[in-house]
Amino acid sequence: xxxxxxxxxxxxxxxxxxxxxxxxxxxxxxxxxxxxxxxxxxxxxxxxxxxxxxxxxxxxxxxxxxxxxxxxxxxxxxxxxxxxxxxxxxxxxxxxxxxxxxxxxxxxxxxxxxxxxxxxxxxxxxxxxxxxxxxxxxxxxxxxxxxxxxxxxxxxxxxxxxxxxxxxxxxxxxxxxxxxxxxxxxxxxxxxxxxxxxxxxxxxxxxxxxxxxxxxxxxxxxxxxxxxxxxxxxxxxxxxxxxxxxxxxxxxxxxxxxxxxxxxxxxxxxxxxxxxxxxxxxxxxxxxxxxxxxxxxxxxxxxxxxxxxxxxxxxxxxxxxxxxxxxxxxxxxxxxxxxxxxxxxxxxxxxxxxxxxxxxxxxxxxxxxxxxxxxxxxxxxxxxxxxxxxxxxxxxxxxxxxxxxxxxxxxxxxxxxxxxxxxxxxxxxxxxxxxxxxxxxxxxxxxxxxxxxxxxxxxxxxxxxxxxxxxxxxxxxxxxxxxxxxxxxxxxx
Amino acid sequence: xxxxxxxxxxxxxxxxxxxxxxxxxxxxxxxxxxxxxxxxxxxxxxxxxxxxxxxxxxxxxxxxxxxxxxxxxxxxxxxxxxxxxxxxxxxxxxxxxxxxxxxxxxxxxxxxxxxxxxxxxxxxxxxxxxxxxxxxxxxxxxxxxxxxxxxxxxxxxxxxxxxxxxxxxxxxxxxxxxxxxxxxxxxxxxxxxxxxxxxxxxxxxxxxxxxxxxxxxxxxxxxxxxxxxxxxxxxxxxxxxxxxxxxxxxxxxxxxxxxxxxxxxxxxxxxxxxxxxxxxxxxxxxxxxxxxxxxxxxxxxxxxxxxxxxxxxxxxxxxxxxxxxxxxxxxxxxxxxxxxxxxxxxxxxxxxxxxxxxxxxxxxxxxxxxxxxxxxxxxxxxxxxxxxxxxxxxxxxxxxxxxxxxxxxxxxxxxxxxxxxxxxxxxxxxxxxxxxxxxxxxxxxxxxxxxxxxxxxxxxxxxxxxxxxxxxxxxxxxxxxxxxxxxxxxxxxxxxxxxxx
Numbered sequence: 006x007x008x009x010x011x012x013x014x015x016x017x018x019x020x021x022x023x024x025x026x027x028x029x030x031x032x033x034x035x036x037x038x039x040x041x042x043x044x045x046x047x048x049x050x051x052x053x054x055x056x057x058x059x060x061x062x063x064x065x066x067x068x069x070x071x072x073x074x075x076x077x078x079x080x081x082x083x084x085x086x087x088x089x090x091x092x093x094x095x096x097x098x099x100x101x102x103x104x105x106x107x108x109x110x111x112x113x114x115x116x117x118x119x120x121x122x123x124x125x126x127x128x129x130x131x132x133x134x135x136x137x138x139x140x141x142x143x144x145x146x147x148x149x150x151x152x153x154x155x156x157x158x159x160x161x162x163x164x165x166x167x168x169x170x171x172x173x174x175x176x177x178x179x180x181x182x183x184x185x186x187x188x189x190x191x192x193x194x195x196x197x198x199x200x201x202x203x204x205x206x207x208x209x210x211x212x213x214x215x216x217x218x219x220x221x222x223x224x225x226x227x228x229x230x231x232x233x234x235x236x237x238x239x240x241x242x243x244x245x246x247x248x249x250x251x252x253x254x255x256x257x258x259x260x261x262x263x264x265x266x267x268x269x270x271x272x273x274x275x276x277x278x279x280x281x282x283x284x285x286x287x288x289x290x291x292x293x294x295x296x297x298x299x300x301x302x303x304x305x306x307x308x309x310x311x312x313x314x315x316x317x318x319x320x321x322x323x324x325x326x327x328x329x330x331x332x333x334x335x336x337x338x339x340x341x342x343x344x345x346x347x348x349x350x351x352x353x354x355x356x357x358x359x360x361x362x363x364x365x366x367x368x369x370x371x372x373x374x375x376x377x378x379x380x381x382x383x384x385x386x387x388x389x390x391x392x393x394x395x396x397x398x399x400x401x402x403x404x405x406x407x408x409x410x411x412x413x414x415x416x417x418x419x420x421x422x423x424x425x426x427x428x429x430x431x432x433x434x435x436x437x438x439x440x441x442x443x444x445x446x447x448x449x450x451x452x453x454x455x456x457x458x459x460x461x462x463x464x465x466x467x468x469x470x471x472x473x474x475x476x477x478x479x480x481x482x483x484x485x486x487x488x489x490x491x492x493x494x495x496x497x498x
Numbered sequence: 499x500x501x502x503x504x505x506x507x508x509x510x511x512x513x514x515x516x517x518x519x520x521x522x523x524x525x526x527x528x529x530x531x532x533x534x535x536x537x538x539x540x541x542x543x544x545x546x547x548x549x550x551x552x553x554x555x556x557x558x559x560x561x562x563x564x565x566x567x568x569x570x571x572x573x574x575x576x577x578x579x580x581x582x583x584x585x586x587x588x589x590x591x592x593x594x595x596x597x598x599x600x601x602x603x604x605x606x607x608x609x610x611x612x613x614x615x616x617x618x619x620x621x622x623x624x625x626x627x628x629x630x631x632x633x634x635x636x637x638x639x640x641x642x643x644x645x646x647x648x649x650x651x652x653x654x655x656x657x658x659x660x661x662x663x664x665x666x667x668x669x670x671x672x673x674x675x676x677x678x679x680x681x682x683x684x685x686x687x688x689x690x691x692x693x694x695x696x697x698x699x700x701x702x703x704x705x706x707x708x709x710x711x712x713x714x715x716x717x718x719x720x721x722x723x724x725x726x727x728x729x730x731x732x733x734x735x736x737x738x739x740x741x742x743x744x745x746x747x748x749x750x751x752x753x754x755x756x757x758x759x760x761x762x763x764x765x766x767x768x769x770x771x772x773x774x775x776x777x778x779x780x781x782x783x784x785x786x787x788x789x790x791x792x793x794x795x796x797x798x799x800x801x802x803x804x805x806x807x808x809x810x811x812x813x814x815x816x817x818x819x820x821x822x823x824x825x826x827x828x829x830x831x832x833x834x835x836x837x838x839x840x841x842x843x844x845x846x847x848x849x850x851x852x853x854x855x856x857x858x859x860x861x862x863x864x865x866x867x868x869x870x871x872x873x874x875x876x877x878x879x880x881x882x883x884x885x886x887x888x889x890x891x892x893x894x895x896x897x898x899x900x901x902x903x904x905x906x907x908x909x910x911x912x913x914x915x916x917x918x919x920x921x922x923x924x925x926x927x928x929x930x931x932x933x934x935x936x937x938x939x940x941x942x943x944x945x946x947x948x949x950x951x952x953x954x955x956x957x958x959x960x961x962x963x964x965x966x967x968x969x970x971x972x973x974x975x976x977x978x979x980x981x982x983x984x985x986x987x988x989x990x991x992x993x994x995x996x997x998x999x
Contacts, residue, residue, distance in 0.1 A: 332599020377784035
């Protein structure tokens with residue numbers, strides 16, 4: 006059997022369309038790779054039959070000369086935050102273990118309609134809360150990467166850690182992610198792949214288990230900018246079932262890709278030069294500037310003065326929304342129910358939620374409940390919303406003088422699993438560069454830039470104007486072409 | 499503001515009652531506020547529940563335009579400010595009838611701002627003068643489901659059919675001062691809602707229920723501490739709650755106690771209220787803007803459409819009935835109180851005016867008397883024998899037209915209507931076939947008059963000598979001779995002519 010697992014989205018799609026190989030061959034190849042990679046723990050459930058059925062449908066269409074769709078013949082991993090009809094959907098939480106929805110999320114349905122197939126449901130931080138993929142009820146995900154000279158298990162980032170691990174390990178050509186405060190970009194950076202969070206509202210949230218509604222956005226994770234563009238086109242689009250969905254046409258991002266940045270201005274935010282940032286990260290940032298200058302862009306300094314307030318504001322707004330969004334997991338209608346002998350309704354709630362939610366989820370529900378409480382609301386939530394407005398205004402002002410912003414994705418490279426467990430604040434700091442774009446709802450992408458002296462990948466982040474995914478993708482492409490990032494994790498699983 | 503004289507007589511003197519009402523009115527709409535599920539009443543449990551209503555993971559609310567439209571129209575009907583920018587908030591609490599774990603409501607920015615509702619003087623009910631009750635706001639929110647505690651020995655069942663149905667919460671200012679005013683307020687509000695068509699006002703089915711806020715004070719003093727009695731579902735109960743609560747509070751205060759700010763429940767069986775939860779147990783609802791929903795922005799064309807679709811409202815209609823149709827204030831009020839009543843009246847008025855061939859204003863009083871007193875009297879006298887399907891506007895108009903032309907008497911009109919109600923058939927034919935017509939044939943009447951004059955020469959002489967009161971005697975004799983079927987006007991005219999000769 007030929008190994009197709011090194012192929013990306015575009016190569017598979019074009020190869021199947023061109024008759025170089027069949028979609029079934031590709032699906033079988035990835036199904037086998039998934040089955041052999043159990044040690045990564047990237048998948049909570051695998052769905053080889055779904056992948057094969059979709060592949061067969063694509064092959065049948067090709068035989069009839071029909072259009073194969075934007076993702077025709079491409080098997081992908083589906084983050085287990087997307088509801089998939091008849092397939093267990095858990096958000097990596099015990100409280101939803103065994104839950105099989107009667108419905109399919111808009112984004113996953115759009116992907117199946119575009120010809121993609123599903124390899125399985127990808128592990129994640131529980132309810133997408135985490136930056137290391139250690140909060141999953143189904144065990145942590147391992148990164149395929151190892152720090153040079155060590156055998157320590159490394160974090161694939163979070164919350165889309167199953168997605169990043171699977172794509173980096175080449176057991177999936179691409180995967181869906183969701184990004185609330187960096188959950189696509191940080192894991193992409195940690196594993197040397199690309200990931201884009203589009204403008205808030207581009208991808209429907211219908212059928213995606215909610216973490217923080219005003220921030221949650223789905224996006225693709227893949228190994229090239231082109232693949233991200235293709236897959237994002239398949240995922241995006243107005244959905245009348247989501248009141249926050251953008252009523253805009255989906256541009257043809259793939260066709261309009263161009264790494265020629267002549268006439269473009271790239272802003273460098275001085276406030277992102279933070280204490281505690283690795284020197285290697287700062288070096289990669291410098292290299293990024295040089296690459297974009299080489300692509301024809303002008304580099305300009307910009308200021309985002311409220312950056313340092315963004316993370317604290319995020320850790321008020323996101324838990325506040327989460328505390329309310331997660332109230333529905335109460336043991337009454339679906340999922341886990343713990344009913345101690347003689348328990349009343351309130352006892353059942355308490356027992357169910359105590360057993361069903363992990364520690365990080367409980368922590369955030371408690372934080373969120375606290376900041377919304379009478380007497381604290383104005384001091385926390387109202388203030389945080391004001392900061393959110395100021396952060397968005399910072400970007401607006403910066404984009405008056407530049408077209409796209411270049412920054413590091415994370416302050417450090419991946420870290421060993423377990424090393425930050427006792428220190429949630431340091432863990433939260435991992436998203437310090439990612440969160441501002443989330444608060445402002447802006448399109449933002451991470452592309453791999455280089456490996457550090459430990460042999461671990463580092464990512465660069467591009468943040469664009471509202472709706473300008475194209476500008477972000479183009480700048481990402483310019484970096485991709487110049488960085489020549491071709492490092493691969495050595496297979497140990 | 500004209501003040502009510504309603505007082506509680508306490509041991510320490512008179513107490514005044516202060517009342518504010520929060521009325522929850524179910525919005526008339528085929529679909530729920532944020533989901534496409536049906537709102538029909540009385541369906542099998544859990545058959546009208548969408549994925550959104552059941553709060554399945556990843557489900558999202560999408561506002562139903564019709565519910566918003568009805569709230570805006572209602573706001574316009576109470577002369578309220580319509581807020582072009584409003585927002586939905588989440589009210590968070592855990593309960594088994596609340597799948598989301600929060601109710602989507604509008605705390606901070608309601609869709610409708612301040613307005614007013616006018617109640618009319620009603621001496622008999624204890625409202626000495628017309629009064630305007632201020633309305634604080636109307637906001638839109640989701641209803642909760644229903645728990646059934648009698649289906650299983652140890653468990654409660656949940657019916658989510660009602661979950662997510664749109665409610666308008668109409669909050670009054672604490673402007674009412676007596677049970678009668680509160681009763682009049684609820685009746686008037688119900689009437690307006692039904693005119694507008696934004697709520698069916700069916701209190702038995704729970705389409706309208708009130709939270710009753712009551713406090714007492716010595717006249718002229720500051721407001722006292724209030725209690726809130728929840729979910730009161732009839733006008734009578736609202737009045738009972740106020741009466742009971744006011745007296746209870748006076749007792750508490752006069753015995754040296756303090757009124758606790760608390761939520762209470764009404765027991766219709768005993769007419770009393772009891773504590774449901776105290777302030778200490780009050781939920782912290784952790785209101786915050788619903789991040790699943792964008793702010794609600796109403797554009798001018800939407801608002802104009804709402805305004806244009808408003809019907810003539812009770813106050814305007816009543817004024818028109820008095821000023822243009824010339825009806826008495828009593829008749830105007832009776833006819834405009836309910837949608838059904840004025841609807842039937844206006845249909846009958848149009849039909850009668852057409853049949854009679856006169857403008858509506860000329861026949862309105864006759865039609866109003868028929869509609870409010872004559873016709874209901876006939877129906878009542880028949881009891882079960884009346885088949886109301888026979889009582890079409892056309893048939894009633896025919897009766898009125900015959901009466902107007904003098905073809906039938908008032909008594910005959912009733913008789914014909916009785917037959918119509920019992921047997922059906924067309925009034926003209928009934929009048930012809932059953933001889934229920936007045937005789938206007940001057941020849942026949944003259945013949946009888948001549949006979950009567952001949953037989954009563956002494957009385958004729960007395961009459962002609964100045965005893966004019968005897969005219970009534972001749973009328974009576976003539977009518978008797980005509981077996982009551984003579985047209986009285988014709989009889990009068992002929993008698994006058996003959997006697998005065």
